[in-house]
Amino acid sequence: MENDQDKLLGEVTSGEYKYGFVTDIETDVIPKGLSEDVVRLISAKKEEPEWMLEFRLKAFRHWQTMKMPNWAHLRIPEIDYQEIIFYAAPKQKKSLNSLSDVDPELLKTFDKLGIPLEEQKHLAGVAVDAVMDSISVKTTFRETLAEMGIIFCSFSEAVKEHPGLVQKYLASVVPYTDNFFATLNSAVFSDGSFCYIPKGVRCPMELSTYFRINASNTGQFERTLLIADEDAYVSYLEGCTAPMRDENQLHAAVVEIVAERGAEVKYSTVQNWYPGDKEGKGGIFNFVTKRGICKGDNSKISWTQVETGSAITWKYPSCILRGNNSVGEFYSVAVTNNYQQADTGTKMIHIGRNTKSTIVSKGISAGFGQNSYRGLVKVLGKAEGARNFSQCDSLLLGDKCGAHTFPYIEVDNPSAIVEHEATTSRIGEDQIFYCNQRGISTEDAIGLIVNGYAREVINKLPMEFAVEAQKLLQISLEGSVG
Amino acid sequence: MQTEFLIQIKDLKASIDNKEILKGLSLEVKPGEIHAIMGPNGSGKSTLANVLTGREIATVTAGTVTFEGKNLLEMSPEERAREGIFLSFQYPIEIPGVSMVNFMKTAINEQRKHRGLEPLSASEFLRQMREKKELVEIDSALTNRSVNEGFSGGEKKKNEIFQMAMLEPRLALLDETDSGLDIDALRIVANGVNKIRRPDTSVIVITHYQRLLDYIVPDFVHVLYDGRIVKSGGPELALKLEERGYDWIRKEAEVSEETWTTDRK
Ligand SMILES: Nc1ncnc2c1ncn2[C@@H]1O[C@H](COP(=O)(O)OP(=O)(O)OP(=O)(O)O)[C@@H](O)[C@H]1O
Numbered sequence: 001m002e003n004d005q006d007k008l009l010g011e012v013t014s015g016e017y018k019y020g021f022v023t024d025i026e027t028d029v030i031p032k033g034l035s036e037d038v039v040r041l042i043s044a045k046k047e048e049p050e051w052m053l054e055f056r057l058k059a060f061r062h063w064q065t066m067k068m069p070n071w072a073h074l075r076i077p078e079i080d081y082q083e084i085i086f087y088a089a090p091k092q093k094k095s096l097n098s099l100s101d102v103d104p105e106l107l108k109t110f111d112k113l114g115i116p117l118e119e120q121k122h123l124a125g126v127a128v129d130a131v132m133d134s135i136s137v138k139t140t141f142r143e144t145l146a147e148m149g150i151i152f153c154s155f156s157e158a159v160k161e162h163p164g165l166v167q168k169y170l171a172s173v174v175p176y177t178d179n180f181f182a183t184l185n186s187a188v189f190s191d192g193s194f195c196y197i198p199k200g201v202r203c204p205m206e207l208s209t210y211f212r213i214n215a216s217n218t219g220q221f222e223r224t225l226l227i228a229d230e231d232a233y234v235s236y237l238e239g240c241t242a243p244m245r246d247e248n249q250l251h252a253a254v255v256e257i258v259a260e261r262g263a264e265v266k267y268s269t270v271q272n273w274y275p276g277d278k279e280g281k282g283g284i285f286n287f288v289t290k291r292g293i294c295k296g297d298n299s300k301i302s303w304t305q306v307e308t309g310s311a312i313t314w315k316y317p318s319c320i321l322r323g324n325n326s327v328g329e330f331y332s333v334a335v336t337n338n339y340q341q342a343d344t345g346t347k348m349i350h351i352g353r354n355t356k357s358t359i360v361s362k363g364i365s366a367g368f369g370q371n372s373y374r375g376l377v378k379v380l381g382k383a384e385g386a387r388n389f390s391q392c393d394s395l396l397l398g399d400k401c402g403a404h405t406f407p408y409i410e411v412d413n414p415s416a417i418v419e420h421e422a423t424t425s426r427i428g429e430d431q432i433f434y435c436n437q438r439g440i441s442t443e444d445a446i447g448l449i450v451n452g453y454a455r456e457v458i459n460k461l462p463m464e465f466a467v468e469a470q471k472l473l474q475i476s477l478e479g480s481v482g
Numbered sequence: 483m484q485t486e487f488l489i490q491i492k493d494l495k496a497s498i499d500n501k502e503i504l505k506g507l508s509l510e511v512k513p514g515e516i517h518a519i520m521g522p523n524g525s526g527k528s529t530l531a532n533v534l535t536g537r538e539i540a541t542v543t544a545g546t547v548t549f550e551g552k553n554l555l556e557m558s559p560e561e562r563a564r565e566g567i568f569l570s571f572q573y574p575i576e577i578p579g580v581s582m583v584n585f586m587k588t589a590i591n592e593q594r595k596h597r598g599l600e601p602l603s604a605s606e607f608l609r610q611m612r613e614k615k616e617l618v619e620i621d622s623a624l625t626n627r628s629v630n631e632g633f634s635g636g637e638k639k640k641n642e643i644f645q646m647a648m649l650e651p652r653l654a655l656l657d658e659t660d661s662g663l664d665i666d667a668l669r670i671v672a673n674g675v676n677k678i679r680r681p682d683t684s685v686i687v688i689t690h691y692q693r694l695l696d697y698i699v700p701d702f703v704h705v706l707y708d709g710r711i712v713k714s715g716g717p718e719l720a721l722k723l724e725e726r727g728y729d730w731i732r733k734e735a736e737v738s739e740e741t742w743t744t745d746r747k
């Protein structure tokens with residue numbers, strides 16, 4: 001670990017967003033704008049069964065009655081949904097039999113992003129589903145996983161090949177009426193990952209989805225559904241990047257997790273969408289609904305997120321703790337630099353007896369960044385013996401940024417114990433100077449301090465990604481002091 | 483041609499918020515020499531240390547500082563450190579969340595890089611940590627914690643000298659390293675400094691008391707008064723100050739200032 005850290009400190013040379021390139025590839029795009037016809041067109045493009053189209057249309061009709069939420073501590077410019085392209089797919093051969101069928105430009109793109117799709121080249125023990133714009137490009141290690149009964153494929157394929165499972169679980173955690181962005185997603189979602197771990201199986205490798213926006217003026221609306229059957233275990237990771245563009249692009253995803261009795265799901269995110277430039281121009285609007293249900297007794301869902309990208313982030317990965325003795329965790333580091341804004345946190349809903357939740361949120365604000373933690377801990381009347389511990393820390397660099405905390409606590413059972421701690425600290429010039437005086441540059445000093453501050457969360461990430469995340473933290477804060 | 487001095491400070495003036503603090507200070511230190519700087523509170527001793535290490539609290543308005551023939555004032559704080567200038571802070575800073583091990587390792591490897599050396603291997607680094615810890619008798623419990631976090635005043639000072647031992651500077655500025663140390667710790671720390679010193683290591687000791695100079699015996703003692711060095715002498719000057727305080731200096735300084743201007747004509 002120590003060595004990795006040295007290496008990564010040495011590697012960092014510039015504060016520019018490294019993933020801002022555009023892949024020159026022929027793309028199948030539909031006309032911009034949103035209507036019932038567009039919803040039908042998306043469904044037709046994906047050759048979906050009737051029930052899927054019905055679901056979309058129901059959602060679309062409901063969405064038309066909804067208004068954009070405005071309670072978050074965010075300044076969101078008006079979004080014109082008629083100016084957005086809702087489906088864009090890199091053109092490639094219909095069915096992929098082997099990797100040689102994948103367009104070399106696509107392979108190159110993912111290589112450049114550090115996500116080689118050739119299995120032998122890939123990080124040992126990680127299976128990847130690569131999604132570009134609206135479709136899944138390639139899922140690795142499918143056969144290996146299939147031998148254990150694990151299903152890991154694109155959402156579109158799941159609709160065709162495992163309709164029973166999809167119909168049983170889709171929208172069972174995030175109903176299509178849930179909120180403005182989730183409803184929009186339900187109407188127009190394009191692709192994403194689907195994963196099912198059968199009873200008693202421990203998934204032997206990290207599963208991961210890598211999302212890439214490439215086409216311009218396009219929104220990305222992916223849908224992920226993760227099911228861990230009784231006593232199953234899976235660790236899942238999502239990563240994402242986008243080209244640098246002057247216009248804002250919308251990303252409205254839905255992730256649903258179901259943990260049956262005794263199952264455990266670890267879901268990690270390293271979110272690095274293009275954050276916009278130093279003046280706040282461009283960047284991704286990241287409006288995401290993520291929710292898991294601990295359905296059975298003794299189940300556990302753990303969210304870990306490192307959020308460094310996006311112009312605006314609006315997301316609250318949550319746990320519904322329905323099973324008795326179930327456990328929910330939320331570990332988060334969110335960085336806002338320049339003109340980035342984030343309103344993020346979690347909801348822990350205690351329903352079952354002796355349910356436990358832990359919330360650790362570390363906000364880092366720099367430049368003119370605005371960073372809010374918003375969290376709900378709700379203990380229902382029957383949740384005898386429920387426990388929650390929340391720790392919300394804010395770290396400020398400079399004096400033009402802001403940190404805010406909005407904790408909501410609702411307790412309806414007198415035996416519940418709910419604890420909330422919060423701190424705010426500032427990286428002082430004297431700390432930086434102290435490092436400088438020992439020969440450490442300002443950038444490296446910030447890296448040391450920030451990584452120290454975020455360590456508790458970073459340590460929850462799978463090893464390979466922890467290193468990546470540390471690097472990202474440092475890069476995204478470069479140029480923020482002095 | 484090799485310059486004779488390690489550091490040469492000429493007619494240095496520096497202000498804080500437009501108030502002149504250093505008012506024309508000159509000092510020359512040869513390799514291997516120990517200079518003590520004494521002087522009343524607020525006379526500018528720490529300001530001198532800040533200016534030499536590049537801390538931006540004070541602004542240099544006039545004068546030059548040459549370090550090993552190079553213009554020191556042009557260098558960034560980290561460059562000065564990598565060139566071999568080390569400050570033992572009067573008030574060491576706490577950095578929560580950053581482990582001493584990580585901090586020291588980053589610092590050492592930055593300095594090595596500057597000198598064109600490979601980073602230390604993990605085992606060699608740990609060996610040095612062990613060795614230097616013994617030298618200043620610092621507890622492992624401290625070096626396993628975050629930098630200075632929750633350290634007592636004396637522990638912080640010990641930690642400064644431990645870092646000096648790790649970094650092996652060319653010029654060490656010790657700003658009241660003795661304050662806050664108990665009698666045993668003072669002896670250990672002072673002897674530590676003597677052990678760390680190589681024949682060509684120079685030290686500028688800022689202190690109020692003779693007790694430190696009993697161990698770290700200076701070649702020269704200077705009195706800094708109102709932003710200038712008004713008196714210089716050998717080790718006996720420190721003893722005289724201890725005995726008589728600064729009042730006689732104050733009087734002498736006021737007189738000599740006038741004679742100085744007439745002398746020059
Ligand atoms: N950050 C600052 N802002 C304003 N004035 C300052 C600042 N730092 C130092 N000074 C002023 O500069 C003068 C010199 O201070 P300095 O700390 O150099 O004195 P010193 O000789 O080290 O004193 P001591 O023996 O008490 O440590 C003092 O008048 C002090 O108040």
Ligand SMILES: [Mg+2]
Pocket residue numbers: 527528529572657
């Ligand atoms: Mg001082």
